[in-house]
Each structure stands twice: as structure tokens, then as C-alpha cells.
Amino acid sequence: MISAVNITKTYIMGLVEVHALRGVSVDIKEGDFVGIMGPSGSGKSTLLHILGLLDRPNGGGITISGRDVLKMSDDEKSRFRLSKFGFIFQDYALVPELTALENVIIPAMAKGMPPDECVRTGMKYLGEVGLSDRRGHIPAELSGGEQQRVAIARALVNSPDIIFADEPCANLDSENSRAVLELFKKINEETERTVIMVSHEEWHKKYFERLILLKDGMVSEDKYL
Amino acid sequence: MFEDLRVSVFLAARATQRGGIGRVFMNIVIIALVLTNMIFLPSIITGSIAVFNQQNVDYITSDIIIEPREDDSYIENLDGLLATLNRVPGVVRASPRYESPASIEFEEESITLGITAFDPRDEEEVTKFQDVMKDGNYLGSGDHDSIILGYLVAGEKDKTGDFYPSLGGAEVGDTITVRYTGGIVREYRIKGIFNTKSWSADYMAVVTWDEMNSVLGYENNVADKILVKTSGNGEDVDAVKRNILDYGVGEDVKTWEESLPDAVTESVESFNIINQISVVGSLLIAVVLIFIMTTIRAFNNRKQIGILKAIGIKKSIIINSYVIQVLFVCLIGSILGFLILEMMVAYFTAYPMEFPDGDVTPVVDFAMLIENTVLLFVSSAIAGFIPAWRITQENILDAMRGT
Ligand SMILES: Nc1ncnc2c1ncn2[C@@H]1O[C@H](COP(=O)(O)OP(=O)(O)OP(=O)(O)O)[C@@H](O)[C@H]1O
Ligand SMILES: [Mg+2]
Numbered sequence: 001m002i003s004a005v006n007i008t009k010t011y012i013m014g015l016v017e018v019h020a021l022r023g024v025s026v027d028i029k030e031g032d033f034v035g036i037m038g039p040s041g042s043g044k045s046t047l048l049h050i051l052g053l054l055d056r057p058n059g060g061g062i063t064i065s066g067r068d069v070l071k072m073s074d075d076e077k078s079r080f081r082l083s084k085f086g087f088i089f090q091d092y093a094l095v096p097e098l099t100a101l102e103n104v105i106i107p108a109m110a111k112g113m114p115p116d117e118c119v120r121t122g123m124k125y126l127g128e129v130g131l132s133d134r135r136g137h138i139p140a141e142l143s144g145g146e147q148q149r150v151a152i153a154r155a156l157v158n159s160p161d162i163i164f165a166d167e168p169c170a171n172l173d174s175e176n177s178r179a180v181l182e183l184f185k186k187i188n189e190e191t192e193r194t195v196i197m198v199s200h201e202e203w204h205k206k207y208f209e210r211l212i213l214l215k216d217g218m219v220s221e222d223k224y225l
Numbered sequence: 226m227f228e229d230l231r232v233s234v235f236l237a238a239r240a241t242q243r244g245g246i247g248r249v250f251m252n253i254v255i256i257a258l259v260l261t262n263m264i265f266l267p268s269i270i271t272g273s274i275a276v277f278n279q280q281n282v283d284y285i286t287s288d289i290i291i292e293p294r295e296d297d298s299y300i301e302n303l304d305g306l307l308a309t310l311n312r313v314p315g316v317v318r319a320s321p322r323y324e325s326p327a328s329i330e331f332e333e334e335s336i337t338l339g340i341t342a343f344d345p346r347d348e349e350e351v352t353k354f355q356d357v358m359k360d361g362n363y364l365g366s367g368d369h370d371s372i373i374l375g376y377l378v379a380g381e382k383d384k385t386g387d388f389y390p391s392l393g394g395a396e397v398g399d400t401i402t403v404r405y406t407g408g409i410v411r412e413y414r415i416k417g418i419f420n421t422k423s424w425s426a427d428y429m430a431v432v433t434w435d436e437m438n439s440v441l442g443y444e445n446n447v448a449d450k451i452l453v454k455t456s457g458n459g460e461d462v463d464a465v466k467r468n469i470l471d472y473g474v475g476e477d478v479k480t481w482e483e484s485l486p487d488a489v490t491e492s493v494e495s496f497n498i499i500n501q502i503s504v505v506g507s508l509l510i511a512v513v514l515i516f517i518m519t520t521i522r523a524f525n526n527r528k529q530i531g532i533l534k535a536i537g538i539k540k541s542i543i544i545n546s547y548v549i550q551v552l553f554v555c556l557i558g559s560i561l562g563f564l565i566l567e568m569m570v571a572y573f574t575a576y577p578m579e580f581p582d583g584d585v586t587p588v589v590d591f592a593m594l595i596e597n598t599v600l601l602f603v604s605s606a607i608a609g610f611i612p613a614w615r616i617t618q619e620n621i622l623d624a625m626r627g628t
Contacts, residue, residue, distance in 0.1 A: 054535055054621050075539055082537025093532045093625065097243040102235075109235060110538050112228040138243070154536070 001194060002028040002051060002162070007060035009046050009217075020046040021057070022217040030161075031192040033184070035199055035208035042214040044198040045166050051196065052085055052164040053077045065161070082107055086155030088165040092147040094139040094154075100146075101126060101135035104153045111158055125153035129183065145176035152183060163187065165197040169204070181207045232538065233545035241550055244522075249554060255514055256558025256601070261565045263507035263597050267500040268570065268587035269578070274493055276583040277423075278481070283353045284426035286481045287320070287452035288462050289469065293476060299447035300476055306451070313472050315455050315465035320347035321448035323437055329378070329430060330402040331392040338378065340403060340430050342437030342445075351454040354419055354431075361397035361417030369436050371416035372401065375427035379418050389428055403430075409440050422583040451476075504597055511601055512608040515551055520612035523547060530617055531624025544613045551609030555602050 009021040020043045028034055028051075036044045049055040051062065053069055062069050065084075072080065081087070094103045105113075105122035113121065126132050129149035139147050148168060155163055165184070169177035185207050188195045197208075205211060205225065213221035241249050282288060291310075293300050300306065303321055310319040324339040345364040349355050354373075355363040364373055380391020395401060395415055403411050413432070421427055438445050455465040462480045469478050523530065533543055570587050577584035616624075 049622060078534070078537050078539045080537070081535070085537070087535055089535075089625075093535070095529050095532060097239045097529075102239065106232070106236075106533075106538070107536055109228070109232045110542065 001030045002026070002062070002064050004051060004062045005060055007047070007050060007057045007062070009043070009050065009055070009057050019217050021050070023060070024214070024217070024219055025060075026051075026212060026219065026222065028194060028196065030194055031188070032194050032196075033188040033207070033209040034194075034196045034212060035204060035210070036196065036212045036214060037199055037205075038214035038220070040200070043217040044200075044214055046217075047214065048164055048166050048196065048198050052087060053081055054087075082111055083158055084161045086158070086160040086163040088148070088151050088155050088163065088168045090167040090170045092139070092144070092151045092171075094147055094150055096139050099136050099138055100131060100142065100150045100153075103139070103150055104157055107154060108157045121157055122153070125156050126150070128156070129153045144171050145173070145179070148172060148176070148180060149183075152180065156187065159191075160193070162194040162196065165195070167198050167200070169199070169201065177201075177204075229539065229542050230545065232542050233549055236533075236543070236546035237549035237553065240546065241553060248518075252514075252518060252554045253558045253561060256511060256555055256605075257561035257565055259507050259511045259514075260559055260562030260598065260601060261569070263504050263601070264562075264566055264589060264594055265569060265587065266503050267593065268589045269585060270496045270500060271588040271590060272585045273580060273582065274496065275588050276580075276585050277489070278485075280421060280423035280426070280583060281485065282481050284421045284423050286479075286484050287351045288455040289453040289466055289478060289480055290484050291319075291451040291453060291469075291474065291476045291478050293449070295477070299449065300451060301447055303446045303448050306474065306476070309472055309474065310451065310453060310469065313465065313468045315461060315468055317454040317456050318347055318350035319451050319453045320344065320351040321434075321451045323434070323445060323447065324449050325437065325440070326406045328404045329392065330404070331395045331399065334380075334391070334393045336378070336390045336392065338428070338430055340372075340405070340432055340437075342432055342434050344434040348452075351452045354421070354426075357419045357421050358417045359420040361415065363417055363419075364431065364433055366433065367435065368416065368433050369439065370412070370414055371432070372403070372413035373417040373419060373431050374415060375429045376418050376420045377424070377427040378430050379415070388424075405440055407440075411436075411440065422581075424582075504600075508597075508600060508604055512604045515554075515605045515608040516612060519547055519551060519609045520616075523613050523616040527616060527619065527624045527627040531619070531621050531627070534617070534621045535625060540617045543617050544610060547613035548606050548609045551605050552602065555605045559598055559601065 005025050007021050007024045008019070011018040011020055024043070024047055036047065038044055046055070050057050056070065069077070069080065095106070098106065101119070101122050104125055105118040108118045108121055123132065123135065126135055129152055131146060131149055131153070134142060134146060139150070142150065163184070169180055172180065181204060184195050184197065187193055208225055210224045211221065212219060291300065300321070307319055307321065310316055320343055323342045325342070326337075327340045328335055328337045344366065346366050359376055361373070364371060374395065377387070377389055378391060379395045380387050380393050382394035384391065384393055392401065397415050397418060399415050400412050401415060403413060405411070419427070434445070453469070455462055466478055466480050530543055534540065566589070570589060574586045577586045
């Protein structure tokens with residue numbers, strides 16, 4: 001479903017060139033639950049951003065569901081992310097002025113879902129992450145774990161094909177982390193959705209189906225567990 | 226398209242609601258004041274022009290003024306002409322005026338001033354002198370030994386305040402001596418002093434037409450000018466003028482507007498330029514303000530903009546949400562501005578501003594009001610669009626990293 005070939009990414013900081021990715025090729029199948037791991041600075045986030053169309057590589061090619069995504073315009077990429085991808089970030093990335101429910105339904109509204117259906121769907125996903133009673137709270141009134149669950153509900157609201165998560169548990173205690181991982185597992189198993197998750201916690205491994213290890217901007221290991 | 230707009234409106238509404246009501250309120254007040262400022266000064270200028278025009282009509286020219294043809298010094302055959310004029314459709318009354326050069330003496334003072342003669346009853350229908358008698362009374366038809374003076378002619382005991390030579394504080398009941406150029410000398414009792422607030426009218430001394438006949442020693446059948454009052458409300462003045470010409474009146478017939486001196490017409494134009502400058506100045510303040518406010522706000526919201534873009538919200542939706550916030554501020558600001566303006570106009574209509582030339586009440590030009598409001602909306606929308614557009618161009622990841 002995602003096929004990335006020989007991806008390179010170089011950051012130029014003044015006179016220094018940082019080679020974040022030096023020719024990464026991955027082939028991710030539909031329904032994979034992929035963990036991307038590796039030391040800090042190895043290029044995990046960079047790879048996730050490039051696969052999620054949040055950033056452009058300097059070289060290489062990417063096709064997603066048979067489309068050459070690097071040829072898309074900004075608006076086409078937006079549309080693609082809106083309807084096919086769900087994102088979960090380390091710092092939750094919720095809109096502070098919107099309530100939990102409003103945060104969840106924004107992508108659905110943008111996709112053109114009628115208002116009452118937006119609310120119904122939003123409530124359904126808030127229920128799935130166990131936050132029905134927090135729908136009217138703004139992010140500042142929610143704990144880190146709750147915020148991350150709102151972010152997960154938001155990522156799911158448009159029934160995406162692929163979920164990208166960059167260290168979603170980094171700011172959570174182990175109990176909340178486990179809950180999030182269980183949720184991912186459930187989503188992946190029940191709906192056959194692809195989940196690509198970056199992590200540096202060894203114990204997360206047991207949830208992954210497949211592990212891609214990065215080292216110095218290159219794939220050092222890629223195996224099904 | 227409609228769905229996109231719905232998301233923009235939703236984001237704008239929440240940002241306005243939860244993004245700091247105090248800031249939104251301050252912006253609304255500033256827009257209201259800008260609008261008030263943009264309309265109020267011009268309305269005062271329009272108001273003073275209206276006062277000037279009204280004074281001209283009320284005391285100097287009436288609605289239509291008839292003067293001698295270029296080469297003549299007088300309008301001749303007055304009786305016949307007046308009979309014709311009073312028959313013309315739309316003419317309420319025609320009042321002739323005749324002026325004789327003279328000097329006026331009172332105690333130690335002596336000034337040179339034309340003595341104007343009119344028929345008090347004709348004039349009552351044509352001008353408003355009878356309404357502005359500051360002291361004493363207006364002339365009666367049969368008065369022979371009476372004169373009425375503009376307050377500038379009567380003057381003050383302390384002459385430092387006088388602009389023109391005056392009689393140094395002559396009062397109602399005082400007797401003054403008038404020496405006409407023909408050698409005739411008359412003593413008059415000052416029957417009344419008027420204050421029209423129009424400088425040229427207030428520097429007049431008036432006796433009755435009959436008294437002037439007696440001074441001349443014959444039935445006067447010429448005039449310097451004839452003031453014509455028309456029926457109805459101003460608009461048909463031009464039509465009445467055409468009627469007068471159709472009735473074969475061969476003198477120089479002008480509506481009050483045509484008779485305004487060029488200097489006045491030119492100063493009205495200068496005022497209009499001042500108005501334009503003031504409008505542009507106000508607009509500039511609004512535009513700069515909104516530009517800065519939106520820049521600060523969008524910049525502070527970089528992270529949020531980045532998030533929205535990351536989850537797939539189109540840039541145009543985000544930009545529009547900022548433009549909608551600006552338009553909302555403009556809308557509420559304009560409504561508040563109209564209310565403030567309404568109150569100011571109501572106040573200054575009840576208590577007019579006392580300018581030296583008269584009591585000025587603001588006159589709001591409705592077309593200008595609409596035009597300026599539209600201009601304010603358009604320029605504000607642009608001033609909101611540019612910073613929002615600029616900040617949404619930022620790379621998603623950089624924006625998300627920013628706070
Ligand atoms: N915007 C940027 N400008 C310059 N260098 C960058 C930028 N983003 C990432 N890098 C560099 O690229 C390399 C890879 O970064 P990346 O964030 O992908 O690492 P990571 O594997 O996600 O690390 P971590 O586990 O600490 O999150 C690092 O050396 C980093 O310093
Ligand atoms: Mg990272």
C-alpha cells in the first residue's frame with residue numbers, strides 16, 4: 001500500500017549538512033502494524049513525516065495506493081491526508097480553542113459530513129476512547145492521557161486507511177501508554193487498518209507486528225515479529 | 226465550497242468566542258471609532274455648508290435672485306415686472322430691494338454704508354429678518370422715522386471686538402442721523418437690531434420702501450435686486466427659474482445656488498478634498514490596525530495553523546477563518562459605530578455646535594456612509610487576508626514546532 005524507494009532527506013544548517021535519511025526503502029502492506037524504532041536522531045520522525053506527506057524528501061519516490069504522491073499539489077495532499085490518513089503526535093496537537101468533541105469532528109466537517117452526523121460520529125469515537133463525558137472540555141481542562149485519546153478519536157473520525165503516530169506515548173505514564181497501545185492493536189485487528197508508529201520503548205515491541213529499525217538514516221533491520 | 230465555508234465559519238466563531246473576548250471587544254471598539262471618525266467630521270463640514278447655504282437663502286438671495294443685466298445699473302419698470310413675477314407658477318412672492326449710498330452718524334461715530342429699502346410685508350414672505358430681531362422690533366409697512374440695523378452696524382461700546390466700522394454700541398431707541406448722497410438728511414429711531422449670523426446680512430441698515438420714496442422724492446420704479454421665494458421644497462427652484470424666463474423676464478435670473486460666489490463653490494470643493502483625506506486617514510488606521518492584529522494573532526497561532534494543515538484542512542479554509550473573524554469585528558464595529566454616530570448626531574441636533582457663522586448640526590450623507598462602510602469592509606478583509614495568507618504558507622512541520 002505504501003511503497004517508498006530510496007528516500008533521502010538532508011537538512012542544511014548553515015554550513016553543516018545533516019543527512020537525516022540516506023536512502024530508505026520500505027514497503028508497507030495493508031493491515032500492517034509497524035513499529036519504527038531506533039536511537040534518537042536516527043531519522044524516525046523524518047521518515048514518518050515524509051510517508052505521511054507532511055514533508056518532502058530530497059530524493060527517492062513514494063507511491064501510496066498506487067498514486068505517485070510526490071507529484072501531488074498541496075491541496076491534493078491536504079485532501080489525501082484528510083480522508084486517508086490519521087495523525088497522532090507526541091504533544092497531542094489539539095486545537096486549544098476547541099472542545100474535545102469539536103477537535104474530533106473538525107476533519108469530518110472539512111470532509112463535508114452533515115453537522116448532525118458529525119456529532120454522532122464524533123461521539124461514537126469519543127466513546128471508543130472512553131471520553132464521552134469529557135466532550136465539552138477544552139484541551140487545557142484534560143489530562144495528557146485524555147488529550148492523547150481525543151487526538152486518537154480525531155485520527156479515526158474519517159475512517160482513515162493509515163494511522164501515523166509519532167511517539168504517541170512519550171508523554172504518558174505506563175498505564176496510559178498501555179491503554180493507547182491496546183487501542184491501536186484493537187483498531188488494527190478489528191478494522192485491518194494500517195498503523196505506523198514511532199517509538200523508542202523496548203516494551204512496545206510486543207504490540208508490533210513488524211519492526212523497522214533505523215540507524216543513522218538507514219534501515220538496519222526490517223522484520224515481522 | 227459551501228462545506229469549506231462552514232468549517233471556516235466554525236473555526237472563526239470558536240476563535241472569537243474562546244480566543245480572548247477582551248481583544249475582540251477592543252478591535253470592535255476601534256473599528257467603531259474609526260467609522261465614527263470617518264463619518265462625523267465630514268458630516269460637520271456638510272452641516273456648516275448647509276448652514277451657510279440656508280443663511281444665504283434666508284437673508285441674502287432667497288430661492289431665486291434677479292439682478293440687472295450686465296450693462297444696466299438697475300432693474301427698470303419694477304411695477305410691471307413684479308406683477309409678472311407674482312403671476313409665475315411656483316412663485317410665492319417677489320420682494321425688490323433698493324440701496325442708496327449714505328453715511329450714518331451716532332454720537333461721535335460716523336460710518337459709510339448703503340441704506341437698503343424693502344417692503345417689510347413682501348420681505349416677510351421672502352426672507353426671515355423678522356425672526357432674528359435680537360432687540361426691538363421688525364419694521365412695519367408704514368414706518369417712516371424708523372430703521373433696523375444689523376448687529377454689526379450697531380456695534381459694541383468696546384470697539385476692539387468689532388470687525389467692521391460700527392456705530393459703537395447704538396441701541397434700540399437711540400436716534401441716528403443718516404446723510405443720503407442726494408443731500409437729504411434724516412433722523413431715525415432704531416426700531417430693532419437683528420442678528421442673522423450671516424456676516425453680510427448683519428452689516429445692513431434697512432428702511433421701508435415708502436421711506437425711501439420719500440427720501441427720493443418720487444415713486445421709485447427701479448430696484449438693485451429682486452428676491453423671489455418659491456413654493457415647495459427647494460427641488461423645483463430650477464423649474465421655477467425656467468418658468469420666470471418663460472414669462473419673458475429678461476433680467477439676470479439665478480437660483481440661490483448659481484448666485485453663490487465662486488470663492489464659496491471653491492471652498493466647498495476644498496472641504497470635499499479635506500473630507501477625502503480624512504476618510505483615507507481613517508481607513509489607513511483601520512487597515513494598519515487589522516493588519517497588525519491579524520499578523521500577531523496568526524503568528525501566535527502558528528502551531529494551531531500547522532496542526533490544522535497537518536490533519537488535512539486546506540489552507541483556504543484556515544485563511545478564510547481569519548478573514549471571517551475580521552469581517553465579524555467589522556460588522557459589530559460598524560453597528561456600534563452607527564449607534565455612536567446616531568447618538569452624536571442626535572445630540573448635536575438637539576444642542577447644535579455654535580460656530581461663529583451659525584449653529585451647525587451634523588448632516589450625514591447616506592450615500593457616503595454606505596460607501597465608506599463598504600470601503601472599510603473591503604480594506605479590512607484585505608488587511609486580514611494578507612497576514613493570514615502569509616502565515617499559512619509556512620511549512621507544516623516548522624509551524625507545528627512553533628508555539
Ligand atoms: N528541521 C530540521 N532542521 C535540521 N535538522 C533536523 C530537522 N529535523 C530533524 N533534523 C535532524 O535530522 C536528524 C533526524 O531527526 P529525526 O527527528 O527524524 O530523529 P528521530 O529519530 O525522530 O529522533 P528522536 O528519537 O529524538 O525523536 C537529526 O539529526 C536531527 O537533528
Ligand atoms: Mg522523533
